[in-house]
Amino acid sequence: MKAVKKVDQFYLLKQLPKATALLCKKGILLDASCSWLDIFGLPPQDETTKTKVSLLYSEIPDLKRRLKENKSFSLQHKIENTDGTRYLKSYFAPWFDEKENVIGTIIQTDDITPEVQKEQQIDWLNNILETKVEVSETGWWEFNVQTEELSWCKETKRIHQVPDCFEPTTIEAINFFKPGYSQNKVSMLFHKAIASNQSYNTKLMIVTFNGEERWVRITGKPFVKDGKVIKVFGTIKDIHDQEIAETRIKEHQQLLSTLVDSLPLNVYVKDLESRKVLVNKGECNYFDKRVEELIGKTDFDLYGEKDAQISREEDIQVMKNLTPIIGKETVSTLNGKTTHFLTSKIPHFDLEGKVCGLIGMSLDITAMKKKQEELCNLINITSMQNQKLISFAHIVSHNLRSHSANFSMLLGFLNSEKDPQERKRIIDMLTQASDNLLETLGNLNQVVDINTKTAETKKPLNLQNNIVKVLENFSALLDKDDSQIINNVEENIEVSCIPAYLDSIILNLVSNAVKYKSPNRTLLITINAVKSTEGVLLSISDNGMGIDLDKYRDKIFGMYKTFHNRKDAKGFGLYLVKNQIEAMGGSITVQSEVDKGTTFNVYFNEES
Amino acid sequence: MKKVSCIFIVDDDPITVFGIKKMLKSVASCDDIQIFQNGHEAHEAIKERLKEGKIIPEVVFLDINMPIMDGWEFLDELIALDIKEHITINMITSSIDPLDYKKWNGFKNRCPYTLNFKNKPIFKIEANDLGCMDIAS
Known part of the structure; x- marks a missing residue:
């Protein structure tokens, strides 16, 4: 049982x-x-x-x-x-x-098990939240509409720099915002959140418990139950440092872009493929294009193939060897206009120190270059004139001295000479010396005239007419010997010349040909003229005795240089011609072969 | 009075030639005085004399500025002829160009003959112009 x-x-x-x-x-x-x-x-x-x-x-x-x-x-x-x-x-x-x-x-x-697991999950969620608050430094707050209770989280308190035990009222919380815009704005937003269920997210300034002004980002989100807002939840984040940093970056950018834009340089940044990634105003103005039209373009899109290739090779050199090009003189042609630049190219590194392109700066030195050239020309002209002056001074001193020496010598003889016959001879000599001196002075005066009267205006002169006029003077001389002149000069060719000089040049060159004709041939003079972009070239050729230029090239246009045994040769004509043509900015050259003939080429400079 | 076998005067200026000839009369006795208008003529004459075995000028008066062949070119040619007999050469010029003086100095160093530099005007021909320094002193 x-x-x-x-x-x-x-x-x-x-x-x-x-x-x-x-x-x-x-x-x-x-x-x-x-x-x-x-x-x-x-x-x-x-x-x-x-x-x-x-x-x-x-x-x-x-x-x-x-x-x-x-x-x-x-x-x-x-x-x-x-x-x-x-x-x-x-x-x-x-x-x-x-x-x-x-x-x-x-x-x-x-x-x-389910309860424990739920608890663990809540713990986990709390952990996440806390970590999030900690990491993002974003605090939260909560406002109960019914009880009008406001609660701040630890982070929120930290942001306001209040002790952990501080429990704010709504008024106190709003008073933390900087009086004026920030405070008015937050009051309005908070009111709207409660009254009309509107969320907000904005950047405002607070004045912390310690009196520090700091930028914060605040959000607020109303929660509704039965059509009424019962709670407002929000976050607050101290963004002061970022805000300041951002402002500073913006200021730096502003400074940098103003600086880069206002530099009197063409500044550009290129990537590894030599595509432009930044251009300044100078660069835009040079290309007459907007920034957007230049970004992404390479030199091949902007310049001719040859210029672009040179530039690209420089770029590669800079980016490969990491050696900057500083102040290199370059020439660029854009739309047919040539610009001289003083170009610098510097390798551009990214934040990790790897090369990512280059920074280029070009200074337009075209005007300077032109001035420099003008200066060089001026120096050349000056030194040439100086040289001329020195050689002229020597000529003067030599020629005058030689006559005065003769006077001295002859007068010395005359003093001690008793024989009347001999005295008469000496006096004849003195007369001759005096004539020679006068002639020399006349010649020298002519040269001085040429070199001082360069200001005399050039006139457009018909070449053909002037040649014909000069040749008339020779007609008797030429007819006598059956000499022939072939004048191939076209009728419409004009040269810019001082009239007296043109006559002198033609006269001297033709009379030279007549003077030094070959004893074995009938004289033939050929006159040609060619007009080109650089000016007019007048050639006077003969079939005369010619001259050994290997020996006499340096002297042919020298003063008182003669090369043939002729009584009427004074060595002055070609010297005069050279001075006259050079005074007008032209030049003269000679070609000759002994016993064949001589050609003089006269280049008239068309610039006034 | 110094006896000179042969004198060449190379100058294109007849007045200078006249003067030299006149001055020579009082210091030298010479039966063979030759005048040349330029270096080329004088050079040809010397070559001719060498060929024919005639006497070479003992004294040369040489102008610098002359047509066709100037004094310097003549000197070059003369040195090239390599004449063994002694010649006294007097460069006569009115030039006061320091370049000419420098050139003369250069020639003096490589010229085997006596080379004098005489600036115009000349009033007297010295004994050593005739190549007789020993006798004169």
């Missing part, structure tokens, strides 16, 4: 929906509900199994002691199995018989 009763009792236990177990006083499992056995993964129990409960709760070392106290208690524990971790909560209560004697312990166990 007793046994049956017992069986019944335990059979009932098996069926209990809540996991329940019974222990004897020694802590050995007597029996348990199926659900309890299932939790711990135990087989059905009988007298032989003798499962010790302390082994099941191995993580709780003082379980035995606590059971002996015969008091109710509960504890949390967990079981690891293949499905993962199960969190459990067990309630321990003393088991009394009818006489209130403790005969063992009743255990009830709940599976609290």
Whole structure:
């Protein structure tokens, strides 16, 4: 009977929906509900199994002691199995018989895994939030519309530089914003959030507890329940340093771009492919294009193939060898206009120190270059004139000296000469010397005239007419010897010349040809004229004696240089011609072959 | 009176030639005084004399500025002829161009003959102009 009763009792236990177990006083499992056995993964129990409960709760070392106290208690524990971790909560209560004697312990166990997991998730979320606040330095605040309570998070307090214990009122919070724009703005936004459910996100300035003015970004988002705003949640972030940095960067950029734009230089930045990535105003003005039209373009898009190739090779050299080109003189041709530049190209490095292109600067030195050329020309002219002056001074001194020396000598003779016949001879000589001196002075005067009267205006003169006029003077001379003159000069050719000089040039050259004609041939003079862009070239050729230019090239146009035994040769004509043509900015050259003939080429300069 | 076998006067200025001839009369006795208008003529004459074995001028009065062949060119040609006999050459010029003086100095160093530099006007022909320094002193 007793046994049956017992069986019944335990059979009932098996069926209990809540996991329940019974222990004897020694802590050995007597029996348990199926659900309890299932939790711990135990087989059905009988007298032989003798499962010790302390082994099941191995993580709780003082379980035995606590059971002996015969008091109710509960504890949390967990079981690891293949499905993962199960969190459990067990309630321990003393088991009394009818006489209130403790005969063992009743255990009830709940599976609290979902609750624990939820808790863990909340912990995790809180962690994330805190980390986020910490990392982003973004604080939050919350306003309860009904209670009018405002709460700040730690970060929010830190931003306002208030102690952690500070709890603000709405008025206080708004008063932290800088009076004026910031304070008015935040009041309005906060009001609108509550009154008309509007979110906001703006940048304003606060004055912290310590009196520091700092830029912050604030947001606010109303939460609505039953059509009414019940809560406003928002964030605050200190963006002062970024704001200041940004302002500073903007200021730097402004300074830099003003500087680059106002430099009297063409400035450009090119990438590795020599495409322009930045151009300044100077560069735009030079190309007469807008910035957008130049960005991305290479020199091949802008210049001729040859110029572009030279520029690209420079670019490659700079970017490859990392050696800058400083102040190199370059020439660029754009739309047919040539510009001289003083160009510098410097390698451009990115933040990692790798070359990413180049910075170019070009200074337009065309005007300077032109001035320099003018100066060079002037120096050349001056030194040439100086040379002429020196050689003229020598000529003067030599020729005058030679006459005066003769005077001295002859007068010396005259002084000591008694013989009247000899005296007469000496006086004849003196007369001759005097005539010679006069002639020399006349010649020298002519040369001085040429070199001082360069200011005399040139006139356009018909070449053909002037030649014909000069040739008339020779007609008697030429007819006598059957000499022939072929004048091929076209009628319409004009030269810009001082009239007297043109006559002198033609006269001297033709008379030279007549003077030095070959004794073996009939004289033939050919006159030609060619007009080109540089001016008019007049050629006078003869078939006369010619002259050995290897010997006399340096002297042919020299003063008082003669090369043939002729009584009427004074060595002055060609010297005069050369002075006259050079005084008009032209030049004269000679070609000759002994016993063949001579050609004089006269270049008339058409510039006035 | 110094006896000179042969004198060449090379100058295109008849007045200078007249003067030299006149001055020579009082200091030298010479039966063979030759006048030339320029270096070329004088050079031809010397070549001719060499060819025919005639006497070479003992003294030469040489102008610098002359047509066709000037004094310097004549000197070049004369040195090239490599004449063994001694010649006294008097360069006569009215030039005061320092360049001419420099040129003379250059020639003096490489000329095997006595080379004098005489600036016009000349009033007297010295003994050493005739190549007789030893006798004169």
